[in-house]
Amino acid sequence: MQSIEQHNKILRSDLVQSILRLDGRPYSLKDYPHMILPYNISPSEMVLHFSRQTSKSVTLAGRMVGDAAATSFLKQMYVSPTVDQTKTFSNDRIKPFIETSTWIKNYLVDSRLSQNVFTKGFKNNSKIYLRYALHDADKLRGFSIDKLYFDEVQDLRPGIIEVVQETMSRSHYKKTIYTGTPKRSKGTLANIWHRSTKNEFVIKCQACGHWNILDDKNIGKNGVICSKCGSYKMDIFKGQWVSTYSAIQPPTVQGFRVCALHFAKAPWVSWEKDIIHKMETRPQQLFFNETLALEYDGGSVPIKREELYAASDKNKRLSETPSTLDSCYLSMAGIDYGPVNSDNSNTVLTMIQRRPGHYLVVYAKKFIGKEGDFAYIHENVPKLMSKWKATHIAADYGMGEASNGEIRKRIGHDKLVAFQHVNAQKERAKWNNKLQAYTLNRTEAMTLIFNALKNKKIKFLNPIDMDPFFDDILNIYAEYDEDLGTMRYVNSGPDDFFHSLLYAIFASDMLTGSTMLF
Numbered sequence: 001m002q003s004i005e006q007h008n009k010i011l012r013s014d015l016v017q018s019i020l021r022l023d024g025r026p027y028s029l030k031d032y033p034h035m036i037l038p039y040n041i042s043p044s045e046m047v048l049h050f051s052r053q054t055s056k057s058v059t060l061a062g063r064m065v066g067d068a069a070a071t072s073f074l075k076q077m078y079v080s081p082t083v084d085q086t087k088t089f090s091n092d093r094i095k096p097f098i099e100t101s102t103w104i105k106n107y108l109v110d111s112r113l114s115q116n117v118f119t120k121g122f123k124n125n126s127k128i129y130l131r132y133a134l135h136d137a138d139k140l141r142g143f144s145i146d147k148l149y150f151d152e153v154q155d156l157r158p159g160i161i162e163v164v165q166e167t168m169s170r171s172h173y174k175k176t177i178y179t180g181t182p183k184r185s186k187g188t189l190a191n192i193w194h195r196s197t198k199n200e201f202v203i204k205c206q207a208c209g210h211w212n213i214l215d216d217k218n219i220g221k222n223g224v225i226c227s228k229c230g231s232y233k234m235d236i237f238k239g240q241w242v243s244t245y246s247a248i249q250p251p252t253v254q255g256f257r258v259c260a261l262h263f264a265k266a267p268w269v270s271w272e273k274d275i276i277h278k279m280e281t282r283p284q285q286l287f288f289n290e291t292l293a294l295e296y297d298g299g300s301v302p303i304k305r306e307e308l309y310a311a312s313d314k315n316k317r318l319s320e321t322p323s324t325l326d327s328c329y330l331s332m333a334g335i336d337y338g339p340v341n342s343d344n345s346n347t348v349l350t351m352i353q354r355r356p357g358h359y360l361v362v363y364a365k366k367f368i369g370k371e372g373d374f375a376y377i378h379e380n381v382p383k384l385m386s387k388w389k390a391t392h393i394a395a396d397y398g399m400g401e402a403s404n405g406e407i408r409k410r411i412g413h414d415k416l417v418a419f420q421h422v423n424a425q426k427e428r429a430k431w432n433n434k435l436q437a438y439t440l441n442r443t444e445a446m447t448l449i450f451n452a453l454k455n456k457k458i459k460f461l462n463p464i465d466m467d468p469f470f471d472d473i474l475n476i477y478a479e480y481d482e483d484l485g486t487m488r489y490v491n492s493g494p495d496d497f498f499h500s501l502l503y504a505i506f507a508s509d510m511l512t513g514s515t516m517l518f
C-alpha cells in the first residue's frame, strides 16, 4: 500500500469512499462537495472551524482511519479536552469505521492487536491513540506521533497544544489538524482561525449573481436564500472555496469554515427544526456559534473599539514631551508589570491628568523588547514621572514588589502607592497593613472603569496612537457563572494598560478625595 503523502495519485477522498462503510452503506461524500478539499489537502497545520451538524467528527475519523490504512507505521493521536468526548469519538466514530468496513476488518485488524477505546492497532504497524488533556498534557509527553488531531479546540487550554506538538519532534510528517466550534472572537480556536487562510465555501446566486458567504442573512423561511436579492436560486452543491484572510503576512494555517447551512440538504438536518426553530428560540450567541459557525461576542464584551474611538481626540497625538497645556496640570502615573518577553502580559506605564469632568490619558508606554528589562524600567519610570509632573505612581503589588522597591528608592517611599486586586472583599478599596497596599474588589473596580469608559469619563489621544493600548482593554471579557449567579472578568491576551489606568485613577481619586467615576 502506498503512502498518500508521497504518492498523490490516490486522493484521500476517493480512498475513504472506496474502503470505508458507515451506517451499513459505503461512506459517501457525494452530496458534500465542500468537504472534498478539506479531505484531500495535507498542510502542516489546518483548522476546521465548523458548526454542529456538519459531520466534523466523521470527517476527522474518516481521515484518521483512511491514513492508518494507507500508510504503514503511521502514529496518529486524537486529543479532546475531556475523557467523555474522547470515549464518544472513539466508540461512535472510529470504532464503526473499523468494525463495519469489510476491507479494514479483513486486511488491517486481528484479535492480537489492541482495539480498546484509547488505542487502535493495525496490521501495517500504524496506530491511532485517543487521548484527552483537560488541565495539562503531562501524560502525553512520552509519545512519538506523526499526526495530531485536536478536537473541541475552543475548550482546550492554549498551552496544551504546544506541549502535545512536542510529540512530533522526531516525525517526518508533523501534521496538525484543529477542529472546533467557535465561541468568542478571542480564545484558543479563534486565535488559530485568525492566523489561517479563513477559507469560505461561497455560493453564487443564480438570480442576481452575488457570491454568498453563508450567514444569518441567508436564512429564508424554506431554505437557503441569497443575502442580496432574497432568491431561493442558491445551489449549495455548486460553490467554491475562497480564502478571505486579510492579514499582511500570508497565513501558514489552512482554515475552513463550514456551517449547518452548507448541510441544509443533508438527511440529518431539518430546516424547520434545526435552523428556523433554533434561530427563534436559542440565545443568539449559541445560534451563531453552533449553527452558523460564526464567532459571537455580544453581551460578554464590556466595551467596543468604536466606543473607545468616540472618547479619543483625533487632534492630539501621543508625544514623548508634554504640550504647554499638559504642563499646566499635574499627572498621576499608573504601572502594571508583566514578565519579560511574554505574549500574555507586558509592563505598561500610563499618565493621567484630571481635566474638567473627565480623566485624560496624556501618555502611555508599553515596555516591550529590550525595554521590557526591569533594570531599564526602574531607571526610566522616575524620569518619565518628572517629565510629566507626576506626583505619585500607582503600581500593582504582587509580582511588582521587587520593582516597586527599586522605584521607591529613586522617588521616595510614599510616592508609590501599591494596589492588589482581590476576588472576595466587601469594600471597593481597603488598606491592608500587612501588605502595605490597598486591596481592591477586582470585579467591582473593573466594572467602575468600564462604566466610566462607556460614559466618556475617561478620554484618550488619537486612536492611531492608542490602538495597541485599546487592545489591552478589548482583550478583557466578562464570564458569567449561571449556577452561582456571579460574573468575573477574564482576559485573552495582555490587559496591562487597563490595570495601569485603573490604578492611576484610583490613586488620583484617593489623593484628591473626589471622584469623577460616578
Ligand SMILES: [Zn+2]
Residues within 6 Å of the ligand: 205, 206, 207, 208, 209, 210, 226, 227, 228, 229, 230, 231
Ligand atoms: Zn441574489
